Amino acid sequence: MNRSSLKVSDIGEKQLIERIIEKSKSCSIMDxxxxxxxxxxxxxxxxxxxxLTNVNIDKNSYLVSSTDxxxxxxxxxxxxxxxxxxxxxxxxxxxxxxxxGADNIGFLLNIAIPKDTLLDDFDELICGVIQACDxxxxxxxxxxxxxASEIIISGTAIGQVDKYKALMKYGFKEGDLxxxxxxxxxxxxxxxxxxxKKENKDKYEELLExxxxxxxxxxxxxxxxxxxxEAKYLEGHILRDFNTKDNRVSVTDITxxxxxxxxxxxxxxxxxxxxxxxxxxxxxxxxLNDDLSNRLNDDLNHESKYGIRVYEDNLPIEKEFKQIANVxxxxxxxxxxxxxxxxxxxxxxNKELKNQLEEKMNFYVIGEITNDNTVEILLSNGDxxxxxxxxxxxLK
Amino acid sequence: MNRSSLKVSDIGEKQLIERIIEKSKSCSIMDxxxxxxxxxxxxxxxxxxxxLTNVNIDKNSYLVSSTDxxxxxxxxxxxxxxxxxxxxxxxxxxxxxxxxGADNIGFLLNIAIPKDTLLDDFDELICGVIQACDxxxxxxxxxxxxxASEIIISGTAIGQVDKYKALMKYGFKEGDLxxxxxxxxxxxxxxxxxxxKKENKDKYEELLExxxxxxxxxxxxxxxxxxxxEAKYLEGHILRDFNTKDNRVSVTDITxxxxxxxxxxxxxxxxxxxxxxxxxxxxxxxxLNDDLSNRLNDDLNHESKYGIRVYEDNLPIEKEFKQIANVxxxxxxxxxxxxxxxxxxxxxxNKELKNQLEEKMNFYVIGEITNDNTVEILLSNGDxxxxxxxxxxxLK
Numbered sequence: 163m164n165r166s167s168l169k170v171s172d173i174g175e176k177q178l179i180e181r182i183i184e185k186s187k188s189c190s191i192m193d194x195x196x197x198x199x200x201x202x203x204x205x206x207x208x209x210x211x212x213x214l215t216n217v218n219i220d221k222n223s224y225l226v227s228s229t230d231x232x233x234x235x236x237x238x239x240x241x242x243x244x245x246x247x248x249x250x251x252x253x254x255x256x257x258x259x260x261x262x263g264a265d266n267i268g269f270l271l272n273i274a275i276p277k278d279t280l281l282d283d284f285d286e287l288i289c290g291v292i293q294a295c296d297x298x299x300x301x302x303x304x305x306x307x308x309x310a311s312e313i314i315i316s317g318t319a320i321g322q323v324d325k326y327k328a329l330m331k332y333g334f335k336e337g338d339l340x341x342x343x344x345x346x347x348x349x350x351x352x353x354x355x356x357x358x359k360k361e362n363k364d365k366y367e368e369l370l371e372x373x374x375x376x377x378x379x380x381x382x383x384x385x386x387x388x389x390x391x392e393a394k395y396l397e398g399h400i401l402r403d404f405n406t407k408d409n410r411v412s413v414t415d416i417t418x419x420x421x422x423x424x425x426x427x428x429x430x431x432x433x434x435x436x437x438x439x440x441x442x443x444x445x446x447x448x449x450l451n452d453d454l455s456n457r458l459n460d461d462l463n464h465e466s467k468y469g470i471r472v473y474e475d476n477l478p479i480e481k482e483f484k485q486i487a488n489v490x491x492x493x494x495x496x497x498x499x500x501x502x503x504x505x506x507x508x509x510x511x512n513k514e515l516k517n518q519l520e521e522k523m524n525f526y527v528i529g530e531i532t533n534d535n536t537v538e539i540l541l542s543n544g545d546x547x548x549x550x551x552x553x554x555x556x557l558k
Numbered sequence: 559m560n561r562s563s564l565k566v567s568d569i570g571e572k573q574l575i576e577r578i579i580e581k582s583k584s585c586s587i588m589d590x591x592x593x594x595x596x597x598x599x600x601x602x603x604x605x606x607x608x609x610l611t612n613v614n615i616d617k618n619s620y621l622v623s624s625t626d627x628x629x630x631x632x633x634x635x636x637x638x639x640x641x642x643x644x645x646x647x648x649x650x651x652x653x654x655x656x657x658x659g660a661d662n663i664g665f666l667l668n669i670a671i672p673k674d675t676l677l678d679d680f681d682e683l684i685c686g687v688i689q690a691c692d693x694x695x696x697x698x699x700x701x702x703x704x705x706a707s708e709i710i711i712s713g714t715a716i717g718q719v720d721k722y723k724a725l726m727k728y729g730f731k732e733g734d735l736x737x738x739x740x741x742x743x744x745x746x747x748x749x750x751x752x753x754x755k756k757e758n759k760d761k762y763e764e765l766l767e768x769x770x771x772x773x774x775x776x777x778x779x780x781x782x783x784x785x786x787x788e789a790k791y792l793e794g795h796i797l798r799d800f801n802t803k804d805n806r807v808s809v810t811d812i813t814x815x816x817x818x819x820x821x822x823x824x825x826x827x828x829x830x831x832x833x834x835x836x837x838x839x840x841x842x843x844x845x846l847n848d849d850l851s852n853r854l855n856d857d858l859n860h861e862s863k864y865g866i867r868v869y870e871d872n873l874p875i876e877k878e879f880k881q882i883a884n885v886x887x888x889x890x891x892x893x894x895x896x897x898x899x900x901x902x903x904x905x906x907x908n909k910e911l912k913n914q915l916e917e918k919m920n921f922y923v924i925g926e927i928t929n930d931n932t933v934e935i936l937l938s939n940g941d942x943x944x945x946x947x948x949x950x951x952x953l954k
Contacts (some may be wrong), residue, residue: 211654211810212624214719219615227607229666231704231715258607270625272712308627315666316712318625323610331606414607430605439740554623 168281178307182271183208185288186295186302200401213304215268226321226328228258234312239388244283247313248290257393257505261415263329263402264321266395268303269295271317274310287313293393298395303349327402331430333410334510340470340529343397343507345478346420347494350501354379354490372489377482381549392506401509401520407529409512413455416506421499424470424487424509424537425551431468454463470550471535472529495539497542500552564677574680574703578667579604581684582691582698592762596883609700611664622724624654624716630708635752640679640820642785643709644686650813651715652694653789653901657811659725659798661718662791665691667701668712675688676711683709694791723798729806730906736866736925737904739793739875741814743890744776751777765871768885773878796918797903802913809905817895819904820866820933821947825926827864860922865932868925868945891935895946 170178207214219225232238232251242250252269259266260439264360271291275284295302300319307313323329373381394415407410416423477496487494510531519525529539537549566574615621625800628634628647631678638646648665655662667687671680691698696715704710719725755762769777790811798830801807808827812819883890906927907915915921927933 207658207724207726209829210821211657212622212660212717213659213713214620214622214724216617217615217621219613219621220615221612221614224610224623225615225663225716226610227606227664227666227700227714227716229712230702231668231670231710231712233670233704233706233710235707236705261607262603262610264622266606267621268623270623270714272625272627272714274627274629274710303622303661304625306626307630308709309698310629311631311707314627314629314670314706314712316625316627318623318666318668318709318714318715319608320621320623328610330603426605431607469906492951529816 163491164466165280167275167284170275170279170281170392171228171277175279175307175439175466177210177349179410181285181286182302182305182307186292187342190267201257202458207304208313213268213270214318215303217267217322222326222435223322223324224328226257226259226262226264226323227318228246229318230254231316233314238313239353240384241356243288243290243387244286245246245293245451247418248287248292248391249294250290251298251317252291252294252298252319253391253393253505255434256294256300256305256395257415257417259321260395260398261329261392261413261507262321262323263405264323264325266298266300267320267322269479271302271305271315271321271398273316274308274314276311276313277309279313298393299370300334302408305509306425321403323541327405329398329402329405329411329413329509331412331414331427332434333412334427334468334531335410335512336468336531338471338510338531339516339527340531341507341509341511341525341527342416342420342478343394343509343523344504344527345480345526346416346504346506347479347483347497347501348384348504349391349505350388351483351490353501353503354385354388354492354497355385356365358490369375369489373486376485376489380486381484388503391503393505397507397523400519401507401511404511404515404519410516411511413507416502416504416508418502419500420508421537421549421553422502422551423467424549427508427510428468428470428537468534469532469534469538470529471532471534471540473540474542476528478525478528480524497518499549560632561676564670566675566677566680567673569677570820571703575605575701578684578701578703579670581681582688595678596734603700609655609666611716613663613697613718618722619718620724622655622658622660622719623714623715624651626654627712629710630880634709635749637752638785639686640682640688641686643711644683644688645690645786646686646691647711647713647755648687648694648696648715648902649787649789652696653712653787653813654820655715655868655902656789656791656794657725657802657809658719659723659794659809660719661842662696663716663718664699665696666714666716666907668699668704668714669701670704670706670710672707674708686749690693694789707902708870719798719878720750722803723801725794725798725801725807725809725905727810727823728830729805729808730827730864730927731908731928732864732929733909734907734927735923736868736927737903737905737910737921737923738812738816738874739790739905739919739921740900741876741922742812742900742902743789743875743879743897744780745899745901745911746893747776747886748780748782748880748892749897749899750888751781751785752904754886755892759823763886768889769882772881772885776878776882784899787899789901790903793903793919795928797905797907797917800907800915802883804910805908807905807907809903810872812898812900812902812904814898815896815948816898817933817945818898819943823904823906824864824933825868825935845881847905862902863929863931863933865929865930866925867928867930867936869936870938872922874922874924895945
């Protein structure tokens with residue numbers, strides 16, 4: 163590739179924004195039919211103070227919005243390409259929308275970069291953003307560029323969802339199955355490997371040799387999962403179709419580790435109960451959660467305390483994965499439960515619906531909702547252990 | 559004030575988010591009636607993957623969205639309080655929505671802070687965010703916290719506007735008046751003073767003495783404008799009422815300097831013309847700009863080239879302001895034209911509507927739209943000078 167030595171400071175903010183507009187225009191035009199309508203709206207407001215978008219959101223739908231910031235030093239491993247940084251900034255936001263079962267409306271990109279960033283690198287990053295936007299059918303509708311000492315990408319995804327179909331973190335009942343949308347821990351393994359590679363290249367090569375004796379494909383897969391995660395957009399749409407007044411499907415994407423998300427969904431269920439008590443006067447009649455609220459309030463009156471039990475024997479962890487974790491001196495359950503960035507779904511569903519759902523998508527049932535007020539695992543050896551909440555948490 | 563030595567790292571991301579939720583809840587409840595509906599919706603999704611909001615956007619309206627990132631080292635002068643940082647992060651985004659004439663729907667806050675930030679300072683910043691949200695009637699609906707080496711606040715404001723009323727940067731005709739919503743240059747003067755104070759306290763005190771002999775109120779006003787800007791939300795609503803198919807009002811907020819915005823609106827007018835040519839096949843029939851497009855295309859065929867002429871004698875610059883600029887060794891026209899951060903509006907309006915608009919809001923007519931393809935100023939001494947585009951531009 164012929165790379166130029168031009169830096170972003172050689173052309174400045176306004177021309178950078180022009181480049182984004184140009185790239186996004188050409189990509190969108192090449193793209194398939196679901197975006198032609200948005201292109202027109204986007205065009206109307208190109209370069210204006212805000213983005214204008216044609217949408218139709220009536221009283222049966224919610225506007226859905228989510229924002230996530232990625233900061234080079236915390237979120238981008240050394241080996242991540244500029245393309246992958248841009249791609250990931252869309253994925254993390256689309257993942258949040260997908261886990262509500264929302265349809266995408268538009269993506270806003272807010273990016274800060276060092277002055278001496280090469281223009282080619284900037285272009286590559288924008289290409290990553292636009293390719294991800296195209297993959298998930300979410301048009302890039304607006305944004306801003308700034309200067310910072312490291313790369314910071316703050317994205318905002320906007321969507322909409324039918325009120326009665328919105329996939330909340332809460333709404334589960336005792337006996338509901340606890341499921342995940344795919345294997346977990348590969349991204350964690352990938353990050354671990356990239357960290358070792360960064361700190362000690364010789365040690366990395368040595369470990370790689372040992373790992374390749376066990377399985378030669380897992381390293382590539384783990385690193386790929388760490389560097390180029392994908393959002394479960396289609397799965398969000400499938401799950402929302404199973405979400406009914408009588409059988410709520412609750413969903414969240416796993417960003418800070420599965421264990422941490424277990425505690426999150428339990429907290430959300432409790433919070434929703436107590437909010438329903440204190441905010442009852444604000445209830446409007448045409449909302450998602452009237453039935454749900456009534457049921458949750460019943461639960462509250464009965465002082466029911468939900469918990470989660472998972473079964474080690476149900477966890478989709480391959481023998482080779484365990485062996486490789488061992489080579490690296492890591493606990494495979496730690497990789498599975500306590501590191502995030504997989505962007506798979508954790509969801510609960512009524513057990514009667516399991517077979518039907520299996521016809522539509524892949525997933526693993528790993529446990530169930532209890533009324534025990536604990537998060538625990540039944541190990542293969544028969545012991546029961548409490549799973550602590552320690553996921554990855556910023557600022558700790 | 560009793561300050562604690564607790565740092566944000568002592569409680570971590572999840573508890574910080576809880577604090578934001580708590581603060582935002584109490585503020586909103588204390589607030590006036592236009593938010594009660596939103597409170598309920600917000601509640602439904604508190605702590606969930608995305609924010610859910612009750613809105614009604616039909617085919618006659620656009621969804622309006624805007625995102626802006628503030629970075630401590632570029633956007634926050636040393637004297638700015640945490641409260642003011644938070645407040646400004648809302649203002650810059652609401653200003654973008656206001657300059658489209660939009661109604662506010664919700665604000666998303668994405669904040670990154672250093673680990674050792676005092677919890678009291680974090681709380682103060684959040685209070686600034688929430689107080690600004692309350693001032694502009696825009697509920698805080700969601701967000702995220704992260705860790706960074708300096709404070710970074712990325713906000714996203716979402717709103718809606720009637721398609722036929724949206725205030726674009728383009729749409730003006732020859733002879734339209736060029737107006738600003740208030741005096742300019744005070745924020746620029748304030749930033750200048752704060753910079754001097756930071757670099758040389760003695761020099762600052764010395765200058766202050768000289769300035770106070772001229773006018774004792776201007777320093778406070780300038781510094782206040784720099785540290786706590788406000789958005790022209792009401793003015794946006796007034797101007798949109800004057801915006802009709804036959805007499806377009808074009809509006810933008812002045813962030814990078816008035817001269818820079820002059821070139822922006824001319825570029826937008828040209829861009830819209832050329833887009834209308836190349837994208838004509840994407841035109842849908844119920845859009846804002848059908849008539850406008852036709853007219854602009856007519857203009858294009860006639861190779862009309864818009865320009866702007868302003869008159870020094872019309873500029874709202876007080877004698878004292880000029881004298882103070884002189885004391886600081888600055889050109890008052892430079893402060894007026896080439897530094898931004900005032901968040902006042904630059905707008906154009908048909909001259910027949912001037913009197914009517916004067917009954918509704920304060921503004922200054924400083925010039926008019928020409929067909930000369932230049933941006934020029936008629937100086938008090940009778941000379942005509944070209945105004946260059948050099949506004950503040952990041953990454954240059």
